[in-house]
Every structure is written in C-alpha cells, then in structure tokens.
Amino acid sequence: MFSKKTTQILRISLITLLCSYYTYGQEKVTSISEALEISYNNNEKIKRYEERVQQKIFEDKAAKGNFLPSVNLIGGYTYLSENMEINTSQVKSSIDDLAGKYGTAFISAYGEELGLALPAESAYSTIVSSLSQLPSYNLVVDNQNIPTAAITATQPIFTGGKIIAAKRYAKAELESSEIELKQVKNEIANELIDRYLTVVLLKQVIKTRQQAYEGMLKHQEQTERAIELEILAKHVLLRAKVAVANAEKDLNNDKNKLELAEMALRTTMNLPDSTVLKTIDSIGYQNLYFDFSKLLETANTNQPALELINQKEVMAKQSHALEKSKFMPNIAAFGTYNMFREDLPIIPSKFIVGVQAQINIFNGFKDINKLKASKHLQEEVKNAKQYATQQIKLLVESNYRNTLNQQKLYNSQLTTVDLAEENFRINRRRFEEGIGKSIDVIDASLLYEKSKIEQLVALDGYYKAIANLYTAIGEPEKIIPILSNQYLP
Numbered sequence: 001m002f003s004k005k006t007t008q009i010l011r012i013s014l015i016t017l018l019c020s021y022y023t024y025g026q027e028k029v030t031s032i033s034e035a036l037e038i039s040y041n042n043n044e045k046i047k048r049y050e051e052r053v054q055q056k057i058f059e060d061k062a063a064k065g066n067f068l069p070s071v072n073l074i075g076g077y078t079y080l081s082e083n084m085e086i087n088t089s090q091v092k093s094s095i096d097d098l099a100g101k102y103g104t105a106f107i108s109a110y111g112e113e114l115g116l117a118l119p120a121e122s123a124y125s126t127i128v129s130s131l132s133q134l135p136s137y138n139l140v141v142d143n144q145n146i147p148t149a150a151i152t153a154t155q156p157i158f159t160g161g162k163i164i165a166a167k168r169y170a171k172a173e174l175e176s177s178e179i180e181l182k183q184v185k186n187e188i189a190n191e192l193i194d195r196y197l198t199v200v201l202l203k204q205v206i207k208t209r210q211q212a213y214e215g216m217l218k219h220q221e222q223t224e225r226a227i228e229l230e231i232l233a234k235h236v237l238l239r240a241k242v243a244v245a246n247a248e249k250d251l252n253n254d255k256n257k258l259e260l261a262e263m264a265l266r267t268t269m270n271l272p273d274s275t276v277l278k279t280i281d282s283i284g285y286q287n288l289y290f291d292f293s294k295l296l297e298t299a300n301t302n303q304p305a306l307e308l309i310n311q312k313e314v315m316a317k318q319s320h321a322l323e324k325s326k327f328m329p330n331i332a333a334f335g336t337y338n339m340f341r342e343d344l345p346i347i348p349s350k351f352i353v354g355v356q357a358q359i360n361i362f363n364g365f366k367d368i369n370k371l372k373a374s375k376h377l378q379e380e381v382k383n384a385k386q387y388a389t390q391q392i393k394l395l396v397e398s399n400y401r402n403t404l405n406q407q408k409l410y411n412s413q414l415t416t417v418d419l420a421e422e423n424f425r426i427n428r429r430r431f432e433e434g435i436g437k438s439i440d441v442i443d444a445s446l447l448y449e450k451s452k453i454e455q456l457v458a459l460d461g462y463y464k465a466i467a468n469l470y471t472a473i474g475e476p477e478k479i480i481p482i483l484s485n486q487y488l489p
Helices: 002-027 032-042 044-067 092-114 120-132 162-228 235-269 292-302 304-325 366-432 438-472 476-483
Strands: 070-079 084-086 139-141 145-158 330-339 351-358
Touching (some): 044 162, 162 235, 366 438
Antiparallel strands (some): 330 351
C-alpha cells in the first residue's frame, strides 16, 4: 500500500511539474533582444548574405594561390592505325645536297688511297647528279602506341603588379560582402524593431479600447436603469447603444490589426505558426538626449553605405592597377620532367627548365582604352562617395529632427490626456448623480479614448524615430537596451 501511494504521489508531482513547465513555456514573454537574436539566426535574407561572405572568403584564399607555383601532371595515350612515315620527297633535294657534301669531304680525305683522286667540285656534282636519279623513299617509324607523361611547373616572377592587385581586389570584395551582411542585419533589425513596437502599440490600444468598451457597456446599463426609473427618455438609450457598437467595432478592428502585425513580426523572425510568440504588453517613456555632432561622427564611421563606398574605392584603384599591369611584361620560370621518353618517336630531354617573358605589342588599342575607363571609374567612385556623405548627413539630420518632434508631441499629449481623463470622470459622476447628460458622458469618454490613443501613437512614433535614427548612424541595436529599460544615460 505504501508503495502504491508513493507511486501515485510521484505521478501527480511529475504531472504538476510538466504542466507548470508547459505553462511557463507557453506564457514566456519574448523580449525584443531575444526576438532580434532569433531574427539573426532564422531570417532567410541574412542566411543568403552569410553564404555570400563564405563565398568571398574562399575566393580571397584562391587569390593567394596566384603567388604559388602551378604544378600539373600531364598524361595521355595515343594509338595510331598505321605507323607514321616521314615523307622524304619534300626534303630529297636537301638530303642529296647533304650527301654530296659528305661524299666530297670523304673523297678529299681518302680519295688518293682509294684511287678516286677527283677535284672537289667534280666529286660533288657527280654525287648529287647520281643521287637525283634515285626515287625518294619514305622513312617508317615503327611505333603505333605512343604513351606520354610529364610533370610541368610554372612560377610567376613578375606580372607588373597583376597578382598583388588581384589579391587586394579579392580582399576588398570580401570586406564588401561582410559590410553588405552588416547592412542587411541593420535592415532586419530596424524592421523587427518597427514591427515589434507596432505589436506593443496595438496591445496598448486594444487595452484602451477594451476599457472604453466596458465603460460604454456600464454607461448603457446605467442608462437602462435610469429609463426604468423614468429619469431619462427612451431615445437616450439609442445613443448609448450606438456608442457601445462603435466601441466594439473599433476594438475588433484593432484586434484584427494586431493579428496582422504579429504575422508580420513572425515573418521577420521566420517563426512557424506553431511556435508560441508572446511580446511585452507595454513600453514606458524615457526622456533621452541626443548629441547631433556625435551622431553624425558615428554615422561617418559606422554607416554601411559609406563603408561600402570605401571598399568600392579600393576595388576601383586595384582595377586600375590591373589595367596598368597589361603594359608590363609577364615573366615566369617553368620546368618540365618528361617520362616514357624512350617510347616517343623523337626522344626529348629528361628535364627542361627556362624563363619566359611575354609582352603585348598591339591588340587594337583595347588595353589603353580599358586603362582610361578604369581611371574614370575611380573618379566616379570619388564623386559617389561625396554624394553618399551628403545623403547620410541629410538622413541623420532628418531622423534627428523627427525624433525631437516626436518627443515634443508625446510630452504635449500628457496634459491633454490628464485633462480628458478628468473631464470624463466629472461628466460620469454628474450623470451618476442625475445632474449630467448621457451624451456628455459619451463625448467625454470618446475624447479621453482618442487622446489616450494619440498619446500611445506618439510614444510609438517616438521610439520608431529613435530606431530610424540609430539605423541611420549604423547602430540599430543601440535602441534595444532603451526598450528593455536598461538604458544608462
């Protein structure tokens, strides 16, 4: 009995623990920093640019290989249907001439001993004339199977700076891809912050709408009781019911907007619908100070657009260096080791080493025109950098001013909301005491609801303006501790 009772207790404890853990997992709030980390890990656009960075890493490593020698193993096998023949008919006159010279030299050296004392000219003409009467015979190479194998090595010695320029160009492309990845992350961060704030705003708006709807319902009930007591006319109830219907419509409309906003947030985070997503319900106001000169200085250092222009400038410079290298000679050392030499019709040497230089003399003015084009490319990038600097300054300044305007707008709403709330409280109390009108309560409630929502929208606009400002200077994540109430001035 004790064992059975103990088992039941353990089962109940385990089930309670699992239920508690499941409930905790379901109700766990995803902070904006956690949401951003999920986006960085899951977003498909970021993954695509990460793969591009990996691609450029290996291209940069490949560019290093241009400094090292190139070693190749060459092998082959050739089968001839017939033995090769040397056609002597085309070289017979040369062979006859060579034989005449050798014969003349032989007679001059040994003619007296052999009884052939002839003048050199007579001996030469006699031999050549006799040989010319003979037909030409082809020489047969008795080999139909020809294997070939060799190891070749080439080491660049001087290329006019082409290899160095190519390596620097590849390095600039790698850094450009890393900057592009940073730029995409900034865009995703800004998008996530905007959508996260929209969800939080709609939650706060729905809460306000819900309070307004419940207040209208309560007012409708009070109006119905007043009509039953014959304190108010029946037509007053119609206005209260219309107010309730409008409040319910606005509430449902914002709930639908919240569903769409959460869907957009899930898209940025690349979360499936089965994954629980619960954001925070509200964000408090923080009065922040911004130094425009420091913001602009940070933008000139960290803005990815300017960093990309700097790398484009490096790439344009190296492209110009590549074009200049075409007017320089290419010098390379080479070496070859031949195998299966004895099986070849003409036996080559075992080793061949040497140095070779090559320079182009004329190719239709292509190189000089490309060199001029690369010079203009440098000027284009220089002008683009100046334009981008001006645009970044304008972007930072416009977002800075927008942030200040949103801050002023929110602060101006504080008094309006307090006055609207007090007005609603007074008119509701007057109605409950029988000295006020139902329409005054409804109007005061709508005014308070409108001013409260405008305050929330202003607060949302304030933080979104800050997010855009930090994105403009290349540091969108700087707003995360502010929204997480971890900001230290």
